Amino acid sequence: MLVSVSLLSVLVTVLTISTYLILDIRTSKQQELTLTAAVAADRNRAAVSFLDKDRARENLNIYQHNDAISSACLYDSSGALFAGYQSPSSVSDKCPSDATGARTVMRNIGSDRMAAVEPLRNGRDVLGSIFLISDTRDIETYINKIIQISATVTALVLAFTLLVSLYIQRRISAPILKLAELSEQIAQTRDFSLDMKSSRNDEIGKLAHGFNAMLKEVRQRDMELRYVNETLEHKVLLRTRELEEAKRLAEKANEAKTEFLRNISHEFRTPLHAMISFSTYGIKESDHVDQQARTRYFQIILKSSERLSRLVDDVLDVARYEECTQQFNLRKSDMNDLISRAADSMRPLMKEKRVNIELALNAKATQLVCDQDRIIQVLTNIIGNAIKFSPNNSRLVLTCDSTHISGEPALHISCRDQGVGIPTYETDAIFEPFRQSSTTNTGAGGTGLGLSICRGIIHAHSGIIKAENNSGAGATVSFTLPTNLEEGARKMTVTSKEVSHEHAA
Ligand SMILES: Nc1ncnc2c1ncn2[C@@H]1O[C@H](COP(=O)(O)OP(=O)(O)OP(=O)(O)O)[C@@H](O)[C@H]1O
Ligand SMILES: [Mg+2]
Numbered sequence: 001m002l003v004s005v006s007l008l009s010v011l012v013t014v015l016t017i018s019t020y021l022i023l024d025i026r027t028s029k030q031q032e033l034t035l036t037a038a039v040a041a042d043r044n045r046a047a048v049s050f051l052d053k054d055r056a057r058e059n060l061n062i063y064q065h066n067d068a069i070s071s072a073c074l075y076d077s078s079g080a081l082f083a084g085y086q087s088p089s090s091v092s093d094k095c096p097s098d099a100t101g102a103r104t105v106m107r108n109i110g111s112d113r114m115a116a117v118e119p120l121r122n123g124r125d126v127l128g129s130i131f132l133i134s135d136t137r138d139i140e141t142y143i144n145k146i147i148q149i150s151a152t153v154t155a156l157v158l159a160f161t162l163l164v165s166l167y168i169q170r171r172i173s174a175p176i177l178k179l180a181e182l183s184e185q186i187a188q189t190r191d192f193s194l195d196m197k198s199s200r201n202d203e204i205g206k207l208a209h210g211f212n213a214m215l216k217e218v219r220q221r222d223m224e225l226r227y228v229n230e231t232l233e234h235k236v237l238l239r240t241r242e243l244e245e246a247k248r249l250a251e252k253a254n255e256a257k258t259e260f261l262r263n264i265s266h267e268f269r270t271p272l273h274a275m276i277s278f279s280t281y282g283i284k285e286s287d288h289v290d291q292q293a294r295t296r297y298f299q300i301i302l303k304s305s306e307r308l309s310r311l312v313d314d315v316l317d318v319a320r321y322e323e324c325t326q327q328f329n330l331r332k333s334d335m336n337d338l339i340s341r342a343a344d345s346m347r348p349l350m351k352e353k354r355v356n357i358e359l360a361l362n363a364k365a366t367q368l369v370c371d372q373d374r375i376i377q378v379l380t381n382i383i384g385n386a387i388k389f390s391p392n393n394s395r396l397v398l399t400c401d402s403t404h405i406s407g408e409p410a411l412h413i414s415c416r417d418q419g420v421g422i423p424t425y426e427t428d429a430i431f432e433p434f435r436q437s438s439t440t441n442t443g444a445g446g447t448g449l450g451l452s453i454c455r456g457i458i459h460a461h462s463g464i465i466k467a468e469n470n471s472g473a474g475a476t477v478s479f480t481l482p483t484n485l486e487e488g489a490r491k492m493t494v495t496s497k498e499v500s501h502e503h504a505a
Pocket of ligand 1: 314381385386387389417419420421422430435436437438439440446447448449450451452474475476477
C-alpha cells in the first residue's frame with residue numbers, strides 16, 4: 001500500500017512537472033526565435049536599403065554559430081528573395097523564392113520546426129521582411145532527458161519506498177502478526193504461561209508489555225481460582241467429616257433415647273405391676289385375708305408408689321439438667337460440712353451393711369461457693385452407690401483435697417470403696433441416664449439416673465466428675481469443683497452432657 005501510494009504521488013508529480021516544462025520550452029523557443037528575427041530585421045535594414053547583398057549575406061552567415069537556426073531568408077519590399085542562409089546540416093530548409101512562399105511554409109510548418117517572420121521597417125516604410133526557420137529537434141532531446149530524469153527519480157523513490165516499507169514491515173507488522181499468532185495460540189491451548197518476548201520501548205514494546213501484563217493478571221486470577229477451588233474442596237471435606245460426626249452422634253443419641261425409653265418403661269412397669277397386682281388381689285381377697293396380710297399388701301403398694309414417685313422425680317431431674325439452664329442458689333459453703341452432712345444421712349444404710357466410712361479431709365481451705373443442696377445430692381448419690389455396690393463389712397474412704405481446675409483454685413472430692421468396681425470401658429457410660437455397669441445390672445442397683453443427675457449438677461458448677469476402677473478392688477468416683485464462683489441466685493448453664501476428663505487438675 002505504501003509503495004502504491006508513493007508511486008502514484010511520484011508519477012503525478014513527475015508528469016505535471018514534465019508537461020509544464022515541455023509546454024514552457026516550446027513557448028520560450030518561439031519567443032526566442034521571434035526575438036532573433038526582430039534583431040536580424042534591425043541589423044539588415046541598412047543592407048536592404050542600400051541594396052548591399054554582400055553585407056546582407058554576411059549578416060545572415062552569423063547564424064552558422066547558432067545550431068538552432070536552420071534557414072534565414074531576407075526578402076526586399078517587392079517580396080523577392082534578397083539574401084539567404086541555410087545551415088549546412090539542414091538540407092530541406094531552403095529559402096522560399098518569395099515572401100508569399102515563406103508565409104506558406106510558415107503556415108504548414110511541422111512539429112519538428114518553428115518559423116518566425118519579421119518586417120524590416122524604416123519609419124513607416126516597409127523595406128522587406130526576414131524569415132527564420134528553426135530546427136526544434138533539440139526540444140525532443142530535452143523532453144527525452146526530462147523523461148529519463150523522471151523515470152530515474154521515480155525508480156529511486158520507488159526503491160526507497162520499498163526499503164522503508166520492508167523496514168516498517170519488519171519493525172511494526174512482524175511483531176503485531178506475532179502477537180496475533182500468540183493470542184490465537186493461547187486461545188486454542190489455554191496455556192497462559194506463554195509470553196511475548198520484547199525488549200523494545202516504542203509503541204510495539206508497550207503493546208507487548210501490555211499483553212504480557214494482561215497474561216500475568218490472567219495467570220494470577222487462575223492461581224487464585226485454583227486456590228479457592230482447592231480450599232473449597234478442603235472445606236467440603238471438613239464439612240462432610242463434621243456432618244458424618246454429627247450423624248454418628250445423632251445416631252448414638254437416637255440409640256441412647258431408644259435405650260432410655262426401653263429402660264424407663266421397664267422401670268415404670270415394675271412398681272406399677274406390683275401396685276396393680278396387690279390392689280386387685282386386695283380387693284378380691286379383702287373378705288378372706290387377715291389383717292396382717294392386708295397390711296403387707298398395702299406396704300407393698302406404698303413401697304411401689306414411693307419407688308414410682310422417686311423414679312418420676314429422677315426423670316424430671318434428668319430432664320431438667322439436660323435443658324441446659326437451671327436456677328442455682330450459689331452460697332458460701334464449707335465442703336467438709338457438706339460431706340459430713342451427706343455422710344450422716346447415709347448412716348442407717350451404712351449401719352445396715354456394716355460399712356465403715358473414713359473421712360480424709362486434707363484440704364487446707366475447704367470454703368467454696370456452690371448450691372449446697374445440689375452438691376449434697378451429688379455426695380449422697382456417690383456415697384449411696386459406694387455403699388450399695390460394696391460388700392458387707394467393707395470400708396469407704398472419702399477425701400477432700402485442694403487442687404486447681406483450668407488454673408483456678410478448686411476442691412477435689414473422691415469416694416473410694418472396696419466393692420465390685422466398674423469395668424474400665426464403662427467408666428464413661430455409667431454417667432448416661434439409665435446406664436448401669438455390666439457388673440451391677442442384676443437389679444441390685446437403682447434406676448441408673450443418679451450419676452447422670454450428678455454430672456448435670458457438677459457441670460453447672462463448671463466442675464468435672466469421673467469414675468475409675470481401683471487397681472485393687474472397688475471403684476473411685478470423684479469430682480472437682482472451682483471454689484471461686486460468684487455468689488447469688490442465678491441460672492447456670494450445663495456445659496456438656498458428656499463427661500470430660502481432660503480438664504482435671
Ligand atoms: N461405687 C460404685 N461401684 C460400682 N458400680 C457403681 C458405683 N457407682 C455407680 N456404679 C454403677 O453405675 C451405675 C449408675 O449409677 P447411678 O447412681 O446413676 O444409678 P443407680 O445407683 O443404679 O440408681 P439411682 O438412680 O438410684 O442412683 C450403677 O447402677 C452402677 O452400675
Ligand atoms: Mg445411685
